[in-house]
Amino acid sequence: MKILNCKQQKEADAYTIEHEGILSINLMEKAAGMLTEAITRRWDKSHRIVVFAGPGNNGGDALAVARMLFLKNYQVEVFLFNVTGQLSEECLTNIRRLKESGFPNYTEVSSQFQAPKLTEHDIVVDGLFGSGLNRPLNGGFAAVVKFINASPATVVSIDVPSGLMGEDNSYNVRQNIIQADLTLSIQMPKLSFLFPENEEFTSHWELLDIGISREYIAQAETRYFITEEQEMRQLIRPRRTFAHKGNFGHGLLIAGSYGMGGAAVLAARACMRSGIGLLTVHSPICNHQLLQTIVPEAMVQDDVHERFFAEPTDLDNYQAMAIGPGLSQEEITAQAALDQVSNCFIPLVLDADALNIFSAYRSYLNRLPKHSILTPHVKELERLVGRCSNSFERLSKAKELAGELQVYIILKGAWTTVITPEGNCYFNPTGNPGMATGGSGDVLTGILLSLLAQGYTQEEACRLGVYIHGLAGDIACMRMGEISMTAGDIVNALPEAWKKLTTSK
Numbered sequence: 001m002k003i004l005n006c007k008q009q010k011e012a013d014a015y016t017i018e019h020e021g022i023l024s025i026n027l028m029e030k031a032a033g034m035l036t037e038a039i040t041r042r043w044d045k046s047h048r049i050v051v052f053a054g055p056g057n058n059g060g061d062a063l064a065v066a067r068m069l070f071l072k073n074y075q076v077e078v079f080l081f082n083v084t085g086q087l088s089e090e091c092l093t094n095i096r097r098l099k100e101s102g103f104p105n106y107t108e109v110s111s112q113f114q115a116p117k118l119t120e121h122d123i124v125v126d127g128l129f130g131s132g133l134n135r136p137l138n139g140g141f142a143a144v145v146k147f148i149n150a151s152p153a154t155v156v157s158i159d160v161p162s163g164l165m166g167e168d169n170s171y172n173v174r175q176n177i178i179q180a181d182l183t184l185s186i187q188m189p190k191l192s193f194l195f196p197e198n199e200e201f202t203s204h205w206e207l208l209d210i211g212i213s214r215e216y217i218a219q220a221e222t223r224y225f226i227t228e229e230q231e232m233r234q235l236i237r238p239r240r241t242f243a244h245k246g247n248f249g250h251g252l253l254i255a256g257s258y259g260m261g262g263a264a265v266l267a268a269r270a271c272m273r274s275g276i277g278l279l280t281v282h283s284p285i286c287n288h289q290l291l292q293t294i295v296p297e298a299m300v301q302d303d304v305h306e307r308f309f310a311e312p313t314d315l316d317n318y319q320a321m322a323i324g325p326g327l328s329q330e331e332i333t334a335q336a337a338l339d340q341v342s343n344c345f346i347p348l349v350l351d352a353d354a355l356n357i358f359s360a361y362r363s364y365l366n367r368l369p370k371h372s373i374l375t376p377h378v379k380e381l382e383r384l385v386g387r388c389s390n391s392f393e394r395l396s397k398a399k400e401l402a403g404e405l406q407v408y409i410i411l412k413g414a415w416t417t418v419i420t421p422e423g424n425c426y427f428n429p430t431g432n433p434g435m436a437t438g439g440s441g442d443v444l445t446g447i448l449l450s451l452l453a454q455g456y457t458q459e460e461a462c463r464l465g466v467y468i469h470g471l472a473g474d475i476a477c478m479r480m481g482e483i484s485m486t487a488g489d490i491v492n493a494l495p496e497a498w499k500k501l502t503t504s505k
């Protein structure tokens with residue numbers, strides 16, 4: 001699914017109106033009908049609905065919703081903020097329609113705002129500003145936002161929490177943004193909904209498909225996408241009847257050190273559970289017994305060192321390599337890792353300490369083989385690109401780095417993002433906060449290695465890998481609960497996740 005910017009969303013409305021023979025006001029009526037349905041599905045008539053409408057079409061939506069709720073016998077109050085005397089045409093039409101419906105509780109605010117008393121049983125409908133917001137809110141509007149945020153009412157925002165920009169909020173004033181309990185977003189998600197620092201404004205959002213032109217969306221250019229299940233199903237390669245293990249690749253995992261053998265175990269187990277033909281784990285001698293016992297399916301190659309990865313190994317027999325989980329950053333390991341990676345000629349995943357080593361030896365960064373996959377969490381990324389003050393900046397810097405080094409970056413967290421060397425960003429919808437637990441990332445590395453060894457392209461491996469990892473996390477969460485689930489539970493849920501994605505619905 002494409003994520004378009006606010007300017008494109010406006011163009012999409014205009015294109016739909018021009019090419020699909022629908023009047024602007026009727027498109028708004030359709031949106032309002034769906035908004036009303038979404039509200040009445042959640043809240044019954046015992047709730048008073050207090051609608052705050054702004055001067056543009058977001059306000060128009062809100063006024064139409066007020067009329068529809070009133071005609072369904074809800075108790076509704078409306079405050080229209082008309083401070084400049086300039087209202088959009090559709091907003092004006094909806095004022096007229098509201099009045100014609102016999103609506104009694106309409107207040108137009110041009111200067112002084114007599115705030116109503118809001119209780120926790122009230123529902124506020126926020127239709128102050130939507131995708132047409134072009135600067136941070138201030139003055140009277142900021143005061144209304146603060147009033148709504150301070151109230152105990154439940155807040156439902158139309159399209160966007162008023163005051164929030166759709167993309168970059170670096171220069172916004174956070175106190176002047178609505179903190180919505182629910183955002184009913186029209187047609188397309190906004191990029192800013194996917195950033196963790198905006199959780200206080202948009203923790204829950206839902207999309208309403210009002211029938212914006214598919215043709216416009218198909219030709220619109222964007223760098224931002226949300227991955228969909230159907231796309232991932234289509235990527236998966238079926239196993240042929242006469243297939244043998246040689247068809248699914250031989251992967252090399254370099255992982256583990258003294259006290260961190262578990263990272264190698266988790267990555268190896270996840271790798272075996274994701275379809276690889278053969279796996280060899282290269283680990284210090286101290287992990288030999290552990291690996292042979294817990295992951296008997298994998299071969300173990302001992303490093304020369306008892307406790308740490310110390311000597312690069314030959315890559316001739318492998319189709320892909322992953323390095324990093326539990327590796328440590330000992331000097332001897334760093335040198336071996338830099339050497340191993342710089343001379344790697346097969347598809348490669350770098351995770352955890354392998355990334356930290358490259359952050360410490362920055363001059364080696366340009367020796368990273370092209371199309372390597374880097375899997376940093378936020379901190380690991382910032383060690384590579386420097387401190388970032390918000391997610392938009394972090395994403396921009398990650399895009400720059402991916403382009404500069406021609407690598408794939410998987411920026412991990414909620415809405416894990418796959419960033420390609422060309423600068424495309426794919427946000428992953430699966431996963432949950434239960435995955436924020438030690439070892440979850442090691443599981444992802446194992447999955448990625450498995451997919452690369454099987455011959456998936458880097459982009460396919462990244463997108464499918466993070467999707468299945470999150471899906472397994474969701475299944476683990478259902479089984480064990482968000483609080484108790486561990487990284488091992490994610491591995492244990494992989495079979496069901498793969499089955500879910502490969503069986504027809």
Ligand SMILES: NC(=O)C1=CN([C@@H]2O[C@H](COP(=O)(O)OP(=O)(O)OC[C@H]3O[C@@H](n4cnc5c(N)ncnc54)[C@H](OP(=O)(O)O)[C@@H]3O)[C@@H](O)[C@H]2O)[C@@H](O)CC1
Nearest residue numbers: 013024028031056057058129130131132133134135136159
């Ligand atoms: N048929 C359609 O088109 C459909 C549209 N839809 C709905 O329309 C919404 C977009 O509507 P919109 O483009 O009218 O923008 P909206 O967000 O209401 O505000 C724009 C107004 O705000 C003003 N303004 C901006 N920033 C400001 C600030 N900081 N402080 C003060 N003023 C500020 C700006 O004026 P300016 O001052 O910049 O001249 C302008 O007057 C969209 O989110 C969706 O809900 C859906 O129903 C689908 C069908």
Ligand SMILES: Nc1ncnc2c1ncn2[C@@H]1O[C@H](COP(=O)(O)OP(=O)(O)O)[C@@H](O)[C@H]1O
Nearest residue numbers: 412413414431432433435436438439440441442
């Ligand atoms: N709130 C969350 N929602 C979805 N996925 C999450 C969340 N928190 C963490 N994850 C996922 O869990 C994994 C954690 O990886 P990482 O931080 O490297 O852990 P570790 O180093 O302990 O293995 C990542 O894949 C990340 O996307």
Ligand SMILES: [K+]
Nearest residue numbers: 129158160162
């Ligand atoms: K809004």
